[in-house]
Amino acid sequence: MNIEIVHAVIDDLGALLLFTMILIVGASQISRAIYAVAFQSLFIAIAGAVLAMATGNVDLWVIAGITLTVKAIALPWLLLWAIRRMDVKREVEPVIPDLATLTLAVMFVVMSFHLSASLGSVRQAISGNALPVGIALTLNGVLVMATRKTALSQMVGLFASENGIFFTAMAVTKGMPLIIEIGVILDVILAALVMTIMVLRVRSTVDADIADLDRLRG
Amino acid sequence: MTGDKPLGIVLIEMCILVILGPLVTGIIQKIKARLQNRQGAGILQPYFDLIKLLGKGTVQADTASGFFRSIPVLVLATTVAAGALVPVVQSGPPAFPLGDALMLLGLLALARFLTAVGALDAGGAFGGMGASREMTIAPLVEPVLMMVVFSTALAVGSTELGILAEQRGTSWILAWRAADFLGLAAMLVLLPAETGRIPVDNPDTHLELTMLHEGMLLEHSGPGLGCMLLASHTRQIVTLGLAAALFFPIGPVGAGVTGLLLGLCTFALKILVLAVYLALIESSYAKLRLFQVPQYLGIGFVLALMSLALRIL
Amino acid sequence: MSVCFFLGALSSLLAWWSVRLSLITGHLAALAGAMAGLSVSLGILLGNSANKLSLPLPSFFPFARQSLVVDGLSAYFLLVISIVAIAATVYGPAYLQAHSPEAGPARRATQVLALNVFLACMVLLCCAGDALTFILCWEGMTLSSYALVVSDDQDGENARAGLLYMIMTHAGTAMLLVSFLALTERAGAFDFASIRMAANGLDGTTRSVLFFLALVGFATKAGVVPLHVWLPRAHPAAPSHVSALMSGVMLKVAIYGILRFGFDLLAPVAEPLPPAWGWTVLILGTSSAVLGVLYALQQHDLKRLLAFHSVENIGIILIGVGLAMILWRREDAGGSLATLALTAALLHTVNHAAFKGLLFLGAGSVLCRTHVRNMEELGGLARHMPWTAGLFLLGAVAISALPPLNGFVSEWLTFQAILGGASRFHGPSGLAIVFSAAMLALTGGLAAACFVKAFGVTFLGRPRTSHAEHAIEAPLSMLLGMGWLAALCVFLGVAPGFAMTLLDAPTIGLLHSLGASAIVTAHGPLVLSTALATPGGISGTTISMTMLAILIAALLPLAWMLRRGLRTAPQRVAPTWTCGMVPTARFDYTATAFAKPLRRIFAAIYRPRREVIRETAGTPYVIRRMQYTGDVVDLAETQIYHRIHYGITAISQAIRDHSTGRIHVYIGFVLGALFLSLLLFGGGQR
């Protein structure tokens, strides 16, 4: 298929990703946020597949597969398991009011689009609007981490921002080296595991959420 | 700037000052007595006192250290040495330079320093008090005196008394400028303070409240006290001599014996005038409280400053 | 020379097995170094005034070429350093043993090491031929003296004193650093020669800015009011022979820096220095002189009092320097005033080194015999330690600028320079100069008062405490150290003319005009003379310290004969007359009481605080006990430094208290940083 179609598809998927992102930001229950992330990863996998078809790049197939298995299935399952394991309250407790969070989210989206619009030759480098969407996803993911009290929702935010990076990385016209992608994913998995262990550890030693501790200050 | 004034004359002048010193005190006392309608002692009385004291034995304070014994010697020597710097019978710098006005003030300050040290040595309350008060007044007097000296020295470009006197000698009082009058006024304000007389100090009393200089002499006795007294007489006349050299013209300097005698007479005259002035002040004013003295000296300071300003601007 | 210091530093390691040995060897090495320095400097100074000694150092740092250059000025300060160093090293071992016998090897090692490093740094600093060596030695000097201050004893007081010292001098050094680096960056090299070249190209404002930066740096080290607050704390805290070095020499190194910058590195080629420089220095000097002595008057801690007098004397030196800066190249041809002023300053430098060293060593002897620094607890020492007392008295007379000792000579020269300056400048500036003369006279008088108090209360009268009663005379080596300086005081006082030839090299080197001896001792070495160009032609003043000394010497026996009396009369010893009561030590006049009148007269400056607590027995008329406490505050300290200090600490405390430990804030900051920098820098080049 020719490049315009690819761009069109990428743009549509980008829109979907943004939609899921807003879902995550606005989610009132952790589980929903997790499902949203899972879907996000799914869309990214699809995007990978589309790009693979378009460019005939085998690596992209592999990456799409890994993304599907790891980010759309394994990690969400891990999070859900952790929730069940330590039966936390299912509601996410925002640090600042949801409305403010949403405004910020929108602001980030606008800024990222404005920014990439200011660049002339992005579209040759990164197909479609992958760059602005990627920036928006990354920033919003971090925004989620900054505005959610519980550790798990912070992990959700982390995965969301990773997704943003992945999306952009896939959309790089020449594609990323496979080994790098794999290494990155491995790192993400490791980080997720370590974080989960810590969360459980704190839950078991002092009955508190690790993200809520603020004894160290000044 | 070495002049032609032979060293012998310098020494003679020094001796003259030492000898005349007590006389001045006697004269002042006599005038005071007269002004108070008293007969008063003879003007030679200070000499008799000195001789009497030199003949007496001494009583030494048990707490006094080895310094105490030598204090009078040092004080007397330094004061007399100061006397060598005052031109008496002949103006102009000496053949071999000796010292200038600053040196003179320095020597007097040294004498004062040693006296104060001696006063503290005995370890009595009075000595300490006297020393404390003396050393409180002295630092206030010195800068003013310095400025007076400067205001005259600026006109000449030298602080050497011989040269100053010479300049004065050539310029008669009609040639004075405002700065000179102001300087003289400042000097007159300072004289009682420097010679330790009313209204700053009272030499005739041994009351705890009033004495400054006397308080430091309390522990001295016999010849020691004699030396100290002689020193203070000398100090007085040296101060008057300084004033004279700074402000009053020495008569036309004739060579030879006549000239010298003439100079001597003029000098005696000037000293006499100043002595009368001191006597008048003493008998017409009351002694100031210690903490009013700074204001009193302040007048002198302002006068000196004005004279300097006029000299420079 | 530096080798000796190095050996001394090494010998501090000996302390691990023999404390005494390391002490002796360390100080001996330092002594040897000082001797070497003395010989080098004399070699330079007595040789013809043009010659320089310069040797390149191995390049320690790739970016700078380091070297030592000893010209006249360096040699002169080298001389000053060596003079005091000799006394201090002779004095040191016995003092340390007597003062703190309990000190362990570690402390001894530190002290010996630091002493040697201290001396070496000062020496190399004066001989530095490039900026890097200068700065390194400068900081090394600070650091080693800091080590000496804190090593004296472990109580917190010294640590605080050292802290203040380090902070202030470091702040000063920062300024200095900027000024230096601005020059080196222009020059592209560190050595003074190329810096001079670079300085020629400077425009007026930059030149002045650099000078004032450096001036602040040096003034902090020199303890100029209002940058002096560290000095009266740090100097007393050090071991006494180190106090002697710090007060006598380290401050002078700062003076060296000012001279080096003002007259050498930053000086314009042919035209006079900017007027602002000289006037600033003159005003700083005058205020330091007066305030220093005023605060000294109210001190009852002997060494603290001496430290404040260092502030005063630095002020006097700076008056001379300032005059020289003002007058240099501003007087008509053949003018000698600048040289005169500079000579006065330099001479006072060595004089102050001599008598302040002597006084600190004397105070040290008292301290190590009584372990008391507060004068109110001393008294009557003159009978237990007569030699120390005599030497101290000599120093006191010298520092009070009384003839026939050296203090008078340099102040006389200063006065003459002032007289000349006043006759040169008409109008308000001349008046200002003369006013500084009046202040100088006031300073002298106050100094005399202060030392009557210091000497009288410490050494005379009755012992006030048992500390003072059981004091014994200091050991011989300490007396030797003092004696050497005392001899210098007398020599420089009685025959200053002979010292003038030493001053030729620095004066000619700096001012490129007539040398000191050509101007001051024009009529032979026995006579000090000045020649001022006045409207009425050339006139001047001549004095002869030597003749005066002879005169006094001749008068003494005569006076002594009078003192003996006309006939041999009985000599009795009786208790002091105290209105019939039995005198005790409580009758002695205390230091507080002695200084009380002046405190009241200058209350505006002292802001004295006094509180009296009365314990009455029922009726207010019967007083059982009365307690009086009073002190004076240091204006600069309370008005400037406390405010700065409290301000900064309060702010940082507030910031710290408001900081949170919530991870969300952490993340928020990261996000914000990214967002902002994307907004600020990210926007493409449209």
Add this chain to the structure above:
Amino acid sequence: MAETLLWVIPLVPVVTALLMLTTSNRKLLSTIDVSSSAILAALTLLLAHEVGASGPRSLGMFRVDDLGIIFLLLLVVLTLAVSIYTVAWLKQAVEVGNMKVESLRFYFALVHAFVATIVVTILADNLGILWIAMEGTTITSAVLIGYHGHHHGLEAAWKYIIVTTIGISFGLFGTVIIYAAAAQVMGDASSMSWIAMMQVAPKLDPGIVRIGFIFVMVGYGTKAGLAPMHLWLPDAHSQAPTPISALLSGILIKCALLAIIRFQMIAAAACGVDFPQQILIVFGLASIIVAMPFILAQHDLKRLLGYSSVEHVGIIALGLGFGGAVGTYGALLHVVNHGITKAIAFMAAGTAIARFDSRNLQAIKGLLAVAPIGATLLMIAFLSLAGVPPFSIFVSELMILRAGIGQGNWVSVAIFLTMAVIIFAGLLHHAGSMVFGEPPKTASRESETRSPLIAMLLLATLMILLGLTIPTMFDGFFQRATEVVLG
């Protein structure tokens, strides 16, 4: 030869880590630890010699140039010292109960895994590998920070892992963007190799590189502890076990800086030298200013050191920002000097804390009386941190100052100096109150153990040596590294 070293050197710690898992005997573990560090050091010196003799080498994804050598040398020196220090420290920790004997092996394994990741970070030529290794350091060190298991440690570890992961995910994003820009230019021969990118750097699209560099700057800046992304640093560095703190402050944050340097070079080539320098100066000044109040009003010894690390990273960034031969040289020199000094400081602080059983600055008093050598070392370390000669930091700060003045960047210089003086006052105040005065009764009076002293003295001699002179060999490395950075 050098090529083989390139893959042997990373292998050594990996092998050691695996070896560690086999035994649980403390003495044996310590021996392996020290010896492997020694081997690492020896190999690195060999490599350094090779590179010094005949230029940079590269092997697959690994590449070493003089820039890398400097960081590598710093790393091995610190590792060696830390291993020596650990011997007695561990003994004490086990006795107190901070460490369980059976879990020691994991501790050592983690430490060496940590070292391995750092080595890879330094040697990586491929920017992707660089990122992966960096994330690896985060994970391993996070576990080590939380190792004691009490919830303060875990809190610190959590903050550390979350914040730095966010940070370097930004870093990854920046890498991807820049790679995208490069790939577009390179065409089919596109790779993430840094050296390849440098060759095409001038042709890259400045707009994209701009954004990319900002992402990288903020991202790796977080890892490097630049303000305002520094907040995790004092927590982590203060909670970690002392040897880990030494490594974290000593080398890890410098590695992040190395990454920043690499990208700075690309950005400088792509969109002009000024752009990256501006950003570096801004972040540097921010760090210096932010550190000041927290150093002044600090109660916790190790946090104090953490904040001082923030300040010094800021100074390094400032030096890079000033740029030019002098500034870059100074910055690189400062990397080494600060690494060594801060390691001493943390070690000395660790011993002091163990002695007084408290990290409160008010509680630690009169160290000189109970432990003279340790107290002296602490004092020296603090003085050096404050920038006093003859200690090494003074020299590098001097050069950075020179650069600033040479650039005529007076504002930055003024801020830098003011803050430096205030911080100097704060550090010296704290040091004085710890070292002098009367020690409390509770302080343990037992004599000082040897191995920590050896470690600290080793570093201290190095520090003073570098303060007095820069040996020709080092100078060569620094010179060439400066050329590398300046291109």
